[in-house]
Amino acid sequence: MKKVMRRTLGAIAAGAILAAAGPALAQGKVLKFVQNGNLTILDPIWTTAYVTRNHGYLIYDTLFASDENNVVKPQMVDKYEVSPDKTVWTFTLRDGLEWHDGKPVTAEDCIASLQRWGKRDAMGLKLMDFVKEFKAVDAKTFQMVLKEPYGLVLDSLGKPSSNVPFIMPKAVAETDAFKQIDSQIGSGPFVYQKNESKPGERHVYLKNPKYKPRADAASGLAGGKVVKVDRVEIIEMPDTQQQVNALVAGEIDLLEQPPHDLIPILKKDKGVKLVDWNPLGHQFIIRFNHVVKPFDNPKIRMAALLAMRQEDYLKATVGEPEFYKVCSAAFVCGTPNAFDAPNGLLVKPDFEKAKALLKEAGYDGTPVVLMQSTTLPVLTNTAPVTKQLLEQAGFKVDMQSMDWQTLVTRRTKKDPADKGGWNILHTFSVAADILNPISTSYMVAQGDKSWFGWPTDPEMEKIRDAYAKETDPAKAKALAKAVQDRALETAQYGWIGQWYGPGASRANISGWLKAPVPVMWNIEKK
Amino acid sequence: MLDFIIRRLIAIIPVLTVVAVFVFLMLRLTPGDPAAVIAGDNATSDQIADIRTKLGLDEPIWTQFVIWISNILQGNFGESFFFKKTVAELIAQRVEPTLALAICTLVIAVTVAVPMGVLAAYRHGSLLDRIVMGFSVLGFSVPVFVIGYCLIYVFAIELGWLPVQGYIRIGVSFWGFLERMILPSITLAVIFVALIARMTRASVLEVLNEDYIRTARAKGLSNRVELMRHALRNAAVPILTVIGLGIAGLIGGAVVTESVYGLPGLGRLTVEAVLSRDFPTIQTVILLFSVVYVVINLLIDISYTLFDPRIRY
Numbered sequence: 001m002k003k004v005m006r007r008t009l010g011a012i013a014a015g016a017i018l019a020a021a022g023p024a025l026a027q028g029k030v031l032k033f034v035q036n037g038n039l040t041i042l043d044p045i046w047t048t049a050y051v052t053r054n055h056g057y058l059i060y061d062t063l064f065a066s067d068e069n070n071v072v073k074p075q076m077v078d079k080y081e082v083s084p085d086k087t088v089w090t091f092t093l094r095d096g097l098e099w100h101d102g103k104p105v106t107a108e109d110c111i112a113s114l115q116r117w118g119k120r121d122a123m124g125l126k127l128m129d130f131v132k133e134f135k136a137v138d139a140k141t142f143q144m145v146l147k148e149p150y151g152l153v154l155d156s157l158g159k160p161s162s163n164v165p166f167i168m169p170k171a172v173a174e175t176d177a178f179k180q181i182d183s184q185i186g187s188g189p190f191v192y193q194k195n196e197s198k199p200g201e202r203h204v205y206l207k208n209p210k211y212k213p214r215a216d217a218a219s220g221l222a223g224g225k226v227v228k229v230d231r232v233e234i235i236e237m238p239d240t241q242q243q244v245n246a247l248v249a250g251e252i253d254l255l256e257q258p259p260h261d262l263i264p265i266l267k268k269d270k271g272v273k274l275v276d277w278n279p280l281g282h283q284f285i286i287r288f289n290h291v292v293k294p295f296d297n298p299k300i301r302m303a304a305l306l307a308m309r310q311e312d313y314l315k316a317t318v319g320e321p322e323f324y325k326v327c328s329a330a331f332v333c334g335t336p337n338a339f340d341a342p343n344g345l346l347v348k349p350d351f352e353k354a355k356a357l358l359k360e361a362g363y364d365g366t367p368v369v370l371m372q373s374t375t376l377p378v379l380t381n382t383a384p385v386t387k388q389l390l391e392q393a394g395f396k397v398d399m400q401s402m403d404w405q406t407l408v409t410r411r412t413k414k415d416p417a418d419k420g421g422w423n424i425l426h427t428f429s430v431a432a433d434i435l436n437p438i439s440t441s442y443m444v445a446q447g448d449k450s451w452f453g454w455p456t457d458p459e460m461e462k463i464r465d466a467y468a469k470e471t472d473p474a475k476a477k478a479l480a481k482a483v484q485d486r487a488l489e490t491a492q493y494g495w496i497g498q499w500y501g502p503g504a505s506r507a508n509i510s511g512w513l514k515a516p517v518p519v520m521w522n523i524e525k526k
Numbered sequence: 527m528l529d530f531i532i533r534r535l536i537a538i539i540p541v542l543t544v545v546a547v548f549v550f551l552m553l554r555l556t557p558g559d560p561a562a563v564i565a566g567d568n569a570t571s572d573q574i575a576d577i578r579t580k581l582g583l584d585e586p587i588w589t590q591f592v593i594w595i596s597n598i599l600q601g602n603f604g605e606s607f608f609f610k611k612t613v614a615e616l617i618a619q620r621v622e623p624t625l626a627l628a629i630c631t632l633v634i635a636v637t638v639a640v641p642m643g644v645l646a647a648y649r650h651g652s653l654l655d656r657i658v659m660g661f662s663v664l665g666f667s668v669p670v671f672v673i674g675y676c677l678i679y680v681f682a683i684e685l686g687w688l689p690v691q692g693y694i695r696i697g698v699s700f701w702g703f704l705e706r707m708i709l710p711s712i713t714l715a716v717i718f719v720a721l722i723a724r725m726t727r728a729s730v731l732e733v734l735n736e737d738y739i740r741t742a743r744a745k746g747l748s749n750r751v752e753l754m755r756h757a758l759r760n761a762a763v764p765i766l767t768v769i770g771l772g773i774a775g776l777i778g779g780a781v782v783t784e785s786v787y788g789l790p791g792l793g794r795l796t797v798e799a800v801l802s803r804d805f806p807t808i809q810t811v812i813l814l815f816s817v818v819y820v821v822i823n824l825l826i827d828i829s830y831t832l833f834d835p836r837i838r839y
Contacts, residue, residue, distance in 0.1 A: 201619075408562040
C-alpha cells in the first residue's frame with residue numbers, strides 16, 4: 001500500500017514537474033548542501049563568518065593553500081622565489097587563470113586583493129606591518145618587498161580559514177575594506193548564480209567550465225580543484241532536526257555538521273554516512289577580562305586555570321568520547337606546534353592550590369560575572385561547568401544567561417562587571433584558526449588591540465614578534481612553545497578541550513576532502 | 527460605509543506611529559549590536575567601532591529615528607545590514623511563502639472547523655460533540671512545533687508521502703508547491719481549527735436556542751436549511767471576529783512553522799533579523815505585520831454587514 005501510494009504520488013509529481021519545470025532537468029548532477037548557519041553576507045573579507053568563508057572557497061581561488069597535512073602549497077601561483085636576504089618575494093601566476101567574466105587574472109588583481117585582506121585579517125595586518133611595497137613586474141608576476149624577513153609569509157598567504165586571502169578582480173578588491181563588495185565575480189571552480197539565489201532559501205553555484213585545475217591531486221585545500229558535479233545548491237535550513245530529517249529522506253546530499261545528540265539517528269540509517277572532513281576539529285576557550293577586577297590580577301587568573309578540567313567540559317558539551325580529545329596544547333593536538341601544558345594544567349584540577357592562590361591574591365569574594373550563551377548549543381553547557389569548577393576552587397560565580405548576540409555585544413564593554421561588563425566568557429575556534437601564535441587571536445597581548453579581555457603583556461608580544469620573524473622552522477617551533485608557556489604563566493586564557501563534529505552525507509556521495517573547510521570540489525554523486 | 531472605511535484607514539496612522547516608536551526604541555534598548563555580529567568572532571573592538579560608524583549606529587538614537595522615519599515617509603525602508611539588499615526587496619522575496627501558508631491555513635481551518643463546530647452544536651452532548659471538544663482542547667494545548675515534528679515523522683519520514691521541508695514557488699511547479707504546503711498548513715491550521723470549531727459550536731448553540739429557530743423548526747424546515755440558512759448565518763459574526771483575531775496568532779505561528787519546515791517566508795526572516803539584530807529589517811517587517819493586522823480586521827468589520835443587515839457603519 002505504502003509503495004503503491006508512493007509510486008502514484010511520485011508519478012503525479014513527475015508529470016506535474018515535467019510539465020511545469022522542464023528546464024530544471026537540464027541541471028545535471030546537483031549537490032545539495034546544508035551549512036551551519038545562513039549565508040547572508042557574501043564578502044569573505046568583510047566578515048569572518050564561516051559560511052561566508054565557505055562561499056569564498058566556491059567562487060574564489062587563493063595564491064597558496066594548505067594541504068591535508070597543513071603544508072602550504074602553491075595554488076594560483078605557478079612558481080615563487082625568495083631573495084637571498086629573504087625580503088623580496090616574487091610570485092608568478094599559473095597560465096590560463098580567468099575571471100568568471102572571461103578576463104585574465106593579473107598581478108594587479110592579486111596586489112589589490114592582498115591589500116584589502118591586509119586591512120581586516122589579523123595575520124594580514126601582521127604581514128602588512130612587514131611589507132614595504134608591492135610591485136607588479138608583468139601581467140602575471142608581482143613582488144612583495146618586505147622591510148625585514150618575516151617567517152610567516154607562506155602561512156599568511158595560505159591561511160585556510162577566516163579571513164582567507166581570496167583573490168578578487170582589482171576593481172572589486174579596491175572597495176573599502178569596511179564596506180561590502182557588490183560583485184561576485186571570482187576565478188574559482190564555481191560561478192555564483194545571483195539570479196537563482198535567494199538568501200534565506202538557497203544559493204546556487206554552477207561548475208565553472210573555464211576553470212583550469214592544477215595537475216596535482218586534490219589534498220586539503222590544495223591541489224587540483226576538479227569539480228565533479230554540475231551544480232551546487234546551498235540550502236538554508238535553520239532547524240537542525242529538520243536538517244537531519246531532510247538528509248535521511250534524501251532531500252539533501254551533505255550536511256556540514258549535525259549536532260552531536262542527533263548523530264545516533266544518522267548512524268542507524270543505511271542511506272547516510274558520517275564523514276570526518278575536519279580531522280583537526282575545534283577547541284573550547286575560556287577567556288578572562290584582564291582590565292577589570294578580579295581577573296586583572298594574574299594570581300586570580302591562575303587560580304581559575306588551576307580549577308579547569310577539560311574532560312568535564314567535553315562530557316557536558318559533546319558527550320561521546322569518540323568526538324572529543326583531552327588536549328592541553330594551545331595550538332591543537334596533532335599539529336607541529338602541539339606541546340603539552342606542564343603539571344597537568346587544564347587537565348587535572350588542583351583546587352587546594354587554587355584556594356591558596358586566591359587567598360594570597362586577596363580575593364574578596366566578589367562574585368565573578370560569567371556570561372553564558374544559550375543560543376549556540378555547543379557552548380551552552382560550558383558555563384555551568386565553569387561555575388561548578390570555580391566554586392570548588394573558592395570563587396563566587398554569578399552566571400548570567402543570554403543569547404549569543406547579546407554576549408558578543410556585552411563582551412565589547414570594558415566596564416566593571418557590576419556595571420554591565422563581564423569577567424569570563426566562553427567561545428570556540430576552528431582548529432585551523434589557531435595553529436600558530438600569530439593566527440591565534442587569543443594570544444595577542446597588546447591591550448586595546450587584543451581580542452576581548454584585552455590582555456597586555458610586552459613579554460608575550462616580544463616572543464610573538466620573534467616567532468613572526470623567525471625563518472628557521474626548528475627555532476620557530478621553540479618560540480611557539482615559549483608563547484604557549486608564557487600564556488600559561490600569565491594565565492592569559494585557557495583552552496579547555498578539543499572536539500570534533502563530523503559531517504554527514506548520503507551514501508552515494510564520495511570524495512569529500514579532509515580540510516578545515518567543507519569544500520565542494522572533488523565530490524562525486526553516483 | 528465609505529466614511530467608516532476612511533476613518534478606519536486614517537486610524538492606521540496613529541497605530542503605526544505608536545508601533546514605529548515602540549519597535550525602534552525596543553530594538554535600541556535591547557542588548558545586542560549588529561556591528562559586533564557583522565564583525566564576527568575574531569574582530570577587535572576597533573574593527574567593531576569602524577563598522578558601527580559605517581552603519582550610522584554611533585549617531586544619537588533620536589537622530590537615527592528621525593532619519594529612519596523621514597526615509598519611510600519617502601518610501602525608503604532602508605537597506606538590510608546583512609543582505610546587501612533593500613528591505614523592500616527582501617520582503618518582496620519572502621512574502622509569497624508566508625501568504626501561501628496563511629491562505630492554505632485559513633482555507634483548511636475554515637473548511638474543517640466550521641462544519642465541526644456546527645455538527646458539535648447540533649449534536650450537543652453527544653459523543654461527536656465530546657470528540658470535537660476534546661480535539662479542540664488538544665489543538666490548543668499542543669505546541670505548533672510538536673505537531674509539525676509528529677506530522678513530519680509520520681508522513682515524510684515513515685510513509686515518505688510528502689517532503690520533509692522546503693518550498694517551491696507556485697510559478698515553478700504547482701505540484702511541488704502543493705506537496706510542500708500540505709504539512710505546514712495542517713500544522714498551523716490545527717490551533718485555528720480548535721479555536722474556530724469551539725467558537726462556532728458556542729455561537730451556533732446559542733442561536734439554536736433562539737425563538738426564531740424554534741419557529742423555523744415548527745414550520746417544518748429541513749435540518750440543513752435550519753442550520754445553514756438560519757443558525758450558521760446568525761452565528762457568523764462572532765466566528766468572523768475570532769478569525770480576525772486569529773490573524774495575530776497566524777503571524778506568530780508562521781514564525782515557528784516556517785522555521786520547522788524551512789519555508790523562506792517573512793516569519794523566518796523576522797527570526798533571522800532578530801537573531802542578527804538587523805534593525806532595518808525587523809522594524810519594517812513589524813510595521814508590515816501591523817498594517818496587515820489592521821487591514822484584515824477592517825475587512826472583517828466590513829464583512830459583518832454581509833451576514834447581519836442590522837449592522838450599519
